[in-house]
Amino acid sequence: MDLSLVDWSRAQFALTAMFHWVFVPLTLGLGLIMCIYATIHYRTGNEKWKRLTKFWLKLFGINFAVGVATGIILEFEFGTNWSNYSYFVGDIFGAPLAIEGIVAFFLEATFIGVLFFGWNRVSKGFHLASAWLTVGGATLSAWWILVANAWMQFPAGMDFNPETARNELTNFWEVALSPVAVNKFFHTVISSWTLGAAFVIGISCYFLLKKREQWFAVNSIKIAAIVGAVAILLSFWTGHTSAQKVAKHQPMKLAAMEGLYEGKKGTELVAFGILNPNKTVDNDEEAIYAKIAFPKMLSWIATYDVDAFVPGIKDLVYGNEEHGIVSIEERMVSGKNAQEALKTYRNAKKEGNVEAMETAKSDLQKDMKDFGYGFFKDAKEGIPPVGITFYAFRIMIILAGFFLVFFIAYWFFSRKEILVKNKFLQIIAIISIPLAYICSQMGWIVAEVGRQPWAIQDVLPVGASVSKIPTASVQLTFFVFLAVFSILLIAEVGIMIKSIKKGPSVDDGENY
Numbered sequence: 400m401d402l403s404l405v406d407w408s409r410a411q412f413a414l415t416a417m418f419h420w421v422f423v424p425l426t427l428g429l430g431l432i433m434c435i436y437a438t439i440h441y442r443t444g445n446e447k448w449k450r451l452t453k454f455w456l457k458l459f460g461i462n463f464a465v466g467v468a469t470g471i472i473l474e475f476e477f478g479t480n481w482s483n484y485s486y487f488v489g490d491i492f493g494a495p496l497a498i499e500g501i502v503a504f505f506l507e508a509t510f511i512g513v514l515f516f517g518w519n520r521v522s523k524g525f526h527l528a529s530a531w532l533t534v535g536g537a538t539l540s541a542w543w544i545l546v547a548n549a550w551m552q553f554p555a556g557m558d559f560n561p562e563t564a565r566n567e568l569t570n571f572w573e574v575a576l577s578p579v580a581v582n583k584f585f586h587t588v589i590s591s592w593t594l595g596a597a598f599v600i601g602i603s604c605y606f607l608l609k610k611r612e613q614w615f616a617v618n619s620i621k622i623a624a625i626v627g628a629v630a631i632l633l634s635f636w637t638g639h640t641s642a643q644k645v646a647k648h649q650p651m652k653l654a655a656m657e658g659l660y661e662g663k664k665g666t667e668l669v670a671f672g673i674l675n676p677n678k679t680v681d682n683d684e685e686a687i688y689a690k691i692a693f694p695k696m697l698s699w700i701a702t703y704d705v706d707a708f709v710p711g712i713k714d715l716v717y718g719n720e721e722h723g724i725v726s727i728e729e730r731m732v733s734g735k736n737a738q739e740a741l742k743t744y745r746n747a748k749k750e751g752n753v754e755a756m757e758t759a760k761s762d763l764q765k766d767m768k769d770f771g772y773g774f775f776k777d778a779k780e781g782i783p784p785v786g787i788t789f790y791a792f793r794i795m796i797i798l799a800g801f802f803l804v805f806f807i808a809y810w811f812f813s814r815k816e817i818l819v820k821n822k823f824l825q826i827i828a829i830i831s832i833p834l835a836y837i838c839s840q841m842g843w844i845v846a847e848v849g850r851q852p853w854a855i856q857d858v859l860p861v862g863a864s865v866s867k868i869p870t871a872s873v874q875l876t877f878f879v880f881l882a883v884f885s886i887l888l889i890a891e892v893g894i895m896i897k898s899i900k901k902g903p904s905v906d907d908g909e910n911y
Contacts, residue, residue: 422466428595507536596627667698734773
C-alpha cells in the first residue's frame with residue numbers, strides 16, 4: 400500500500416472532521432441555551448427576553464447553515480476515499496448514518512423554518528416547541544453519528560460473512576445502545592453545552608466592554624454560566640466513565656494518553672509532564688520528565704481498584720503472560736491465519752469442495768478476532784502517536800478545570816454586577832471563546848489519534864481501508880477542501896462579527 404496515499408487520505412478526513420467540529424458543538428450548545436431563553440420568554444411574556452432570544456437565534460442560524468455543508472462532505476468521503484472500509488463494514492456503519500439523514504435531519508430541517516419565520520405566524524406555544532424540536536433534531540443527529548463513531552471504537556452486533564467477505568449487521572441494538580456509544584453521546588453533547596455557554600458569556604462580555612446592552616448581557620451570562628457549570632461537572636463524570644471504557648476496550652489508547660510504557664500495579668495518574676522524545680518501546684529511557692502525578696489514581700480510574708494492574712505500551716506490544724496479555728506478533732500470526740482461511744474458503748467454494756469450505760470456515764471463526772492484525776508488517780505499527788495523544792489529553796483536562804472555575808466565577812460576578820465594571824474580567828471572557836474550541840478539538844484528537852492505526856478497533860487498520868485512487872487526486876482535493884473550508888469559516892466568522900456588532904435589533908421585541 401502506498402503510504403503517502405494513506406497519509407493524505409487520513410489528513411483530508413482529519414481536515415474535514417476538524418472543520419466540521421468547529422460548527423457542531425456551537426450548534427448543540429448555543430441551541431440549548433437559546434431554547435432556555437425562549438422558554439423564559441414564553442413563561443414571563445417579557446419582551447426583553449424575546450429580543451434576547453432572537454439575537455442568539457440569529458447566531459445559531461448562521462452557524463447551523465455552515466455546519467450542514469461540512470457534514471455532508473464528511474459523509475461522502477467514506478465512499479470516495481475509504482471505499483475498502485465502506486465495502487467491508489458498510490452494512491453496519493451505514494445504518495446509523497442513514498437513520499440520521501432520514502429521521503434526525505428531517506426533524507430539524509422541518510422545524511427550523513418555523514423557528515426562524517414563525518414569530519408572527521404561529522402561536523407562542525408552537526413556536527417554542529419548534530425551537531426545542533429543532534435543537535432536539537440536531538442532538539438526535541449527533542446521537543446517530545456518534546453511534547457510528549463509537550462502533551468504530553468498539554465494534555459490536557456483527558458477524559463476518561465469508562461468502563461476501565464483509566461484516567454484516569446481526570443486532571442493531573447492540574450497535575445503537577452499546578455502552579461506548581451511550582457514553583460517547585453524553586460526553587460529546589454535554590461538552591458542547593460547555594462550549595456554547597463559553598461563547599454566550601464571551602459575546603455578552605463584549606457588549607459590556609463596549610458599554611452596550613447591559614440588561615441583555617448580564618441576563619444572558621446568568622443563564623449561560625449555570626448551563627456551563629452544570630455541563631462541565633457532568634462532563635467530568637462522563638469523561639471518567641469514558642476512561643473506564645477506554646481501559647477495557649482500547650488499552651493501547653489509555654497507555655498512549657498517559658505515556659505509560661511499562662505497566663504496573665497501583666499506576667499513577669500524570670497530571671502534567673514532559674515526554675522524553677527519545678523514548679521508544681525498545682529502550683529503557685525515562686518516559687516522562689518533570690512530572691506531577693497522583694499516586695495510584697490511574698488504577699482507580701480504570702478499575703476502581705487502586706492496586707490494579709494497568710498495561711503499558713510494552714506489555715501490549717510484546718505481551719505479558721502474567722496478566723494474560725497476548726503480544727501483537729502472536730495476534731499478527733492469528734490474523735494472517737484468518738486471512739488465509741478466508742482465501743481457502745473462497746477457493747474451496749469455487750471448486751465446490753464443501754468439506755474444505757467447512758474446515759476453512761471453522762479456522763476463520765477461530766482467528767477472526769485478530770483479523771485486522773494480519774495486515775500488520777511490524778508489531779510496532781500497533782502503537783499510536785504517543786506525543787500528540789499525551790499532550791492533547793492534558794490540554795483538554797487543564798482547560799476543562801479552567802472552565803469549571805470560569806463558569807462558577809462568572810455566575811457569581813454577574814449576580815453581583817461586578818462584570819459590568821471590570822474590564823479585565825470582560826476581556827478574559829472574550830479570550831475564553833477560542834479556549835473552549837481548543838478544549839473541544841483536543842477531546843476529538845485524543846479519541847481519534849489515540850486509536851490509530853485502527854479504522855475499526857482490532858478489525859481493520861487505516862492502511863487497509865483506503866480507496867485505490869491516485870495519491871495526486873487526494874492531494875488536490877485536500878487543498879481544494881482546505882481553501883473552501885477556510886473561505887466558509889472566514890465568511891461565517893465575518894457574518895457573526897457583523898451581527899454581533901449590530902447587536903439585538905430594535906424590532907426584535909415586537910409582539911407576535
